[in-house]
Amino acid sequence: MTFRRARRRHYAMTAPTFFAVEYAINPWMDMSASVDTHSALNQWETLRQTYKELGHTVETIEPVAGLPDMVYAANGGLLVGGKAVVAKFAYPQRDGESAAYAEWMTRHGYQPVETRHTNEGQGDLLVVGSILLAGHGFRTDRRAHDEIASIVGMPVVSLELVDPRFYHLDTALTVLDDSTVAYYPPAFSDASRAILRDLFPDAIEVADADADVLGLNAVSDGLNVVLPAAATGYADQLRRAGFRPIGVDLSELLKGGGSIKCCTLEVHP
Structure with a gap:
């Protein structure tokens, strides 16, 4: 079995x-469904404490009234190598989040850069070692990929999403370590599946049942993989591959179309 090692992260x-x-701006959102904010807060706090117990640094960003999706912090931008790209959202309902996340970045010493074309941050921009996987098809504009490559100085691999349920890259793919990913093949175009097979021949391919609970919307430190508790088949796959799955229930936040990774903006060194 491959030896896995955890690395401390900054979230x-x-x-x-x-x-x-x-x-309703994605297929998961049902305006007739009731939301228990108290339950959502408790689930979110469990996730935050899980990261802290694993030894990771967790900073909190002040939520803003009138921005109900701001909890999905990963969408706020991309932070890597001291560079910051702030999100430019596809839907006007989320526009205010850009200013809130740009302000937080600025207060932390970054100079957030805006892209000309739509980008939804780490929802569609995932760092894997020295490369950046970038999703497009529903939210992030393919033309933003070239802008972002220039800003952060990293090679970008574009991946086309084709299933509206998996509207962000982080709903269909988990970065497990600097050379390993898991993904749900039907979420990607044929050409993008071929790219993933070529780049990651040892990738974990996740089944429908786990994708259907947004199981791939997970966060890994190289050993510990924090994932939706309902993704039990994916957890078994991770265990067999030498990872340590940790299930967390974020079912209340799933009503907005997000889960573990959506709630987690990683500050990459």
Whole structure:
């Protein structure tokens, strides 16, 4: 079995103080479904404490009233190598989040750069070792990939998403370590599946049942993989591959179309 090693990580999270499903901009959102904000806060706090118990640094970002999706901190931008790209959202309902995340970045010593074309941060921009996997097809504009490559100075591999349920890259692919990923093949175009097979011949391919609970919307430190508790088949696959799965229930936040990774903005060194 491959030896896996955890590496301490730096995360930023925004509490779901104002979380609600006030509009529908992805197939998971049902405006008729009731949201228990107290339950959402408790689930989010469990996730935050899980990271802290694993030894990771977790910063909190002040939530803003009127921005119910701000809890999905990963969408706020990309932070890597001292460079910061702030999100430019596809839907006007989320526009205010860009300013909130840019302000947080600035206060932490970054100079956030705006892209001309739509990008939804780490929802579609995932660092794997020395490369950046970039999703497009539903939210992030393919043309933003070239802008982002220039800003952060990293090679970008573009991947086309084709299933609207998996509207961000982080709903269909987990970065497990600097050379290993897991993904749900039907979420990608034929050409993008071929790219993934070529880049990651040892990737874990996840089944429908686990993808259907957003199981791939997970966070890994190289050993410990924090994933939705309902993704039990994926957890078994991870265990067999030498990872340590840790299930967390984020079912209340799933009502907005997000889970573990969506709530976690990683600050990459």
